[in-house]
Amino acid sequence: MTQSADATQSVAEAIGARCRGGEVLLLVGDLGAGKTCFAQGLARGLGVEGYVHSPTFVLAAEYSGRLRMRHVDLYRIDGAEETRDLGLDEFGARDLVGVVEWADRASGVYPPDYLTVELTDLGGDERTLAFEAAGERHEALLAAVQPIPARRAG
Numbered sequence: 164m165t166q167s168a169d170a171t172q173s174v175a176e177a178i179g180a181r182c183r184g185g186e187v188l189l190l191v192g193d194l195g196a197g198k199t200c201f202a203q204g205l206a207r208g209l210g211v212e213g214y215v216h217s218p219t220f221v222l223a224a225e226y227s228g229r230l231r232m233r234h235v236d237l238y239r240i241d242g243a244e245e246t247r248d249l250g251l252d253e254f255g256a257r258d259l260v261g262v263v264e265w266a267d268r269a270s271g272v273y274p275p276d277y278l279t280v281e282l283t284d285l286g287g288d289e290r291t292l293a294f295e296a297a298g299e300r301h302e303a304l305l306a307a308v309q310p311i312p313a314r315r316a317g
């Protein structure tokens with residue numbers, strides 16, 4: 164749970180700082196939940212300078228920092244075919260971190276490994292951030308948000 168936009172950005176920044184290239188972050192949540200806010204923090208963690216805008220109207224934008232960050236917004240997308248020209252095929256590239264807002268509007272278009280971040284507006288400035296990682300390298304990113312690593316059973 165975060166209590167402010169700054170706090171959400173700090174979590175995202177910590178994740179960005181751990182990225183080594185090839186990561187895919189799928190952001191899910193309603194309008195105003197904080198997806199763009201999260202992407203801005205992520206950009207900061209990747210060393211992107213300058214302001215990262217919501218790509219709602221342009222659908223995709225690319226920034227360069229320590230790694231490239233490709234920021235895609237599927238709000239206006241209707242199904243997987245319409246994602247064709249947004250550069251999703253490049254996701255997973257070693258020098259690229261991909262981040263998608265409204266990621267649940269398309270399926271079958273992402274690499275097998277990714278980190279899903281589901282943001283929920285609890286009212287006021289409170290948001291919950293729920294993470295689900297697929298693949299080892301994305302699981303490792305969770306260390307940025309869980310300072311005390313969960314012990315594995317067995």
Ligand code: ADP
Pocket residue numbers: 165166167168169170171192193194195196197198199200201217264287288289290
């Ligand atoms: P989305 O991209 O999901 O539509 P935005 O990131 O554009 O959402 O907007 C989130 C809005 O909520 C911003 O105005 C931000 O300042 C505000 N906000 C308030 N509290 C938080 C929080 N804890 N985390 C993220 N954003 C927050």
Ligand code: MG
Pocket residue numbers: 198199200217264
């Ligand atoms: Mg947005």
